[in-house]
Amino acid sequence: MTREFTRSAVVLLAMTLGSFSVSGQESESAKDSGQSRTVTVALDGSGQYKSIQDAIDEAKPGDTIHIQPGEYPEDVTIHSKDRLRLIGAGVEKVTVLGRERVGVFHIGKWPYGATHIEISGLTIREHGGHAMGIFNGKSIVLHDVRINGMLFGQQVQDVHIENCTIGGSETTGVQFADSQAVLIGNLIHDNDHGVTVAGKSSIRLERNVITRNLFEGVLVTDHATAALVSNTITKNGGGVAFLNMASGEASGNVIGLNQVGFLIAPSSHPMLSYNAVHNSEHNYVRAGSPPTAAPELQSQTDLVTEPQFVDSSRDDFRLKPNSSLMHVGKFAYLGALPPLETTR
Numbered sequence: 001m002t003r004e005f006t007r008s009a010v011v012l013l014a015m016t017l018g019s020f021s022v023s024g025q026e027s028e029s030a031k032d033s034g035q036s037r038t039v040t041v042a043l044d045g046s047g048q049y050k051s052i053q054d055a056i057d058e059a060k061p062g063d064t065i066h067i068q069p070g071e072y073p074e075d076v077t078i079h080s081k082d083r084l085r086l087i088g089a090g091v092e093k094v095t096v097l098g099r100e101r102v103g104v105f106h107i108g109k110w111p112y113g114a115t116h117i118e119i120s121g122l123t124i125r126e127h128g129g130h131a132m133g134i135f136n137g138k139s140i141v142l143h144d145v146r147i148n149g150m151l152f153g154q155q156v157q158d159v160h161i162e163n164c165t166i167g168g169s170e171t172t173g174v175q176f177a178d179s180q181a182v183l184i185g186n187l188i189h190d191n192d193h194g195v196t197v198a199g200k201s202s203i204r205l206e207r208n209v210i211t212r213n214l215f216e217g218v219l220v221t222d223h224a225t226a227a228l229v230s231n232t233i234t235k236n237g238g239g240v241a242f243l244n245m246a247s248g249e250a251s252g253n254v255i256g257l258n259q260v261g262f263l264i265a266p267s268s269h270p271m272l273s274y275n276a277v278h279n280s281e282h283n284y285v286r287a288g289s290p291p292t293a294a295p296e297l298q299s300q301t302d303l304v305t306e307p308q309f310v311d312s313s314r315d316d317f318r319l320k321p322n323s324s325l326m327h328v329g330k331f332a333y334l335g336a337l338p339p340l341e342t343t344r
Contacts, residue, residue, distance in 0.1 A: 036062030036083075043070040052076050052086070052096065059084050067122060069093035075101050075127075078117055079109035088122030091146040091165075098127030104149075108135035108156070120144045129170055134159060150191075153179045160184075167191060173213065176201045183208055185336070188217075194236065197224040197246075204229070207336040209317055211235045217258065220246040220268075228253055232317050232335040234309075239279065242268035243287060250275055254317075254325065254335035256307045260285050264297055272299040274329040278306045301329060310340050 040047030041055050047068060049055040053076055055065045064085040075098055078084065088094035098104030105124045108114050113136035120142070124131045126149020134140055134153040143162045150169040153159060159181035166173045166188045173191035174183065178199035186208045188194045194213040197203045201224040210217040210233045217233040218240045220226040226248040233239045239255040241263040242248070249271040255261045256276065261283040264270060277283040283304060286294040298304070308323040310316040319325055319339035326333045333339050 036060070036064070038064045038066060040066045040068060041072075042068035043072070044068075056081065056084070056086075067094050071095045071097055073097045073099055075099050075104060075106075077106040077109055078114050079106070079112040081114045081117065083116045084114075085118045086122070087118075087120055090121050091123045091144065094122040096122060096124050098125065102128030103130040103133050103152075105132045106135065107133070107140055108137040110135060113137045115139050117141070118143075122146075123148065126150065126169070131169075150175065153177070153181060155179060156181070161186060165189075167212075172196045176203055179203070182206070187211075189213070193217075193219050194233075195219070196221070197226045198222050199224060201225070203227075205231055207231065209234075209336050211315065211317070213237065216241045216263070217255075219243070220248060220270075222246065224248075230331065230334070230336060232337060234258065234307075234317060235312070235315075238263055239277075241287070242270040244268065246270070249273070252329070252331045252334050254307045255279070255283075257312060262297065263287055263291065264294070272297075273301045274303075274331060274334065275299070276303045276305055276307055276325050276328075276334050278304065303328065303334075307335070 041049045041052050052072055053074055056078055061083045067088040069089045096104055104127045116139045118141040121144055123146040131147045131149030132151045134156045137156045139158045141160045142164055145164045147166045148168045151166055151174045153176045156179045162184045164186045167190045169191040172193040173188045175196040179201045182204045184206045188210045190212045192214045194210040194217040197220045199222050204227045206229045208231045213236040216238040217236040221243045223245045228250040230252040232254045234257045236258045238260040239258040243265045245267055247269040251273045253275045256278040258279045259281045261277040261279040263285045265287040282293045284294050284297040285291045305324055308320045310318045318337045321340055328334055
């Protein structure tokens with residue numbers, strides 16, 4: 001399976017999230033008085049630190065760490081920290097490579113957590129198959145981050161992941177266990193599974209593009225709950241699976257060009273509405289040994305129709321202007337991406 005993804009799809013997912021300005025360095029007197037500071041990490045020694053980890057270790061609540069361009073060959077851990085911002089110069093300019101351990105970037109470390117942490121503007125490259133782990137933390141925000149490898153979260157609350165690109169994992173792109181998180185406007189691609197929601201997790205997925213995963217785009221299992229709203233889940237082995245005692249809803253999604261649309265266990269309890277399904281083998285399958293086609297699982301409001309993407313061969317998953325997936329139910333359009341605008 002190809003582990004590459006065209007840059008055009010990333011461009012189509014770009015969202016304006018606001019910028020964060022770095023106003024300069026605080027004086028030593030400000031540092032001594034406990035006021036928040038902005039410090040700089042630069043490999044060439046032009047900042048206060050040459051190591052991201054050194055800057056984190058000395059950070060106080062409210063500090064901002066600005067990371068200059070470069071490839072940083074280090075493992076990074078944030079734990080026992082509160083109100084800390086890591087702002088990289090951009091995903092194309094800052095890469096954290098890892099060094100020795102499996103998992104390059106950790107937020108939280110058993111039994112210590114971290115709270116109110118914000119990370120943006122950098123790339124995290126996997127090491128040993130694992131790129132980023134979030135453990136025992138609360139109020140964690142990732143935006144405009146590229147993760148090459150697996151993002152794993154366990155026993156974390158109030159995690160917000162927005163406008164990130166996550167892909168290239170030999171297992172799962174994003175996996176949460178016993179956690180609470182929201183994922184909005186991300187591109188999740190070229191993994192074995194796209195997103196796995198397990199344990200007693202409660203996860204919301206909204207306006208994500210989830211594509212080119214070998215198995216399911218989204219797998220909800222155990223006693224987890226997931227709300228899937230306005231996602232485009234396409235060109236995967238399977239679309240969405242609710243297994244074991246999983247529950248939740250799937251509404252306003254485009255689930256097309258997969259082998260299977262929905263795979264639903266008899267013991268699970270999803271609510272489906274206003275989804276567009278168009279898959280090569282079956283749109284609805286009941287899990288079992290063997291799985292069986294189950295068209296009776298279709299919601300009365302679901303649409304079985306070709307989504308009319310602009311160009312799926314080039315991973316342009318916007319809807320064509322004449323798509324039948326606009327103005328459906330309460331949705332201006334189904335799926336993650338606004339339709340292509342017509343030109344006069």
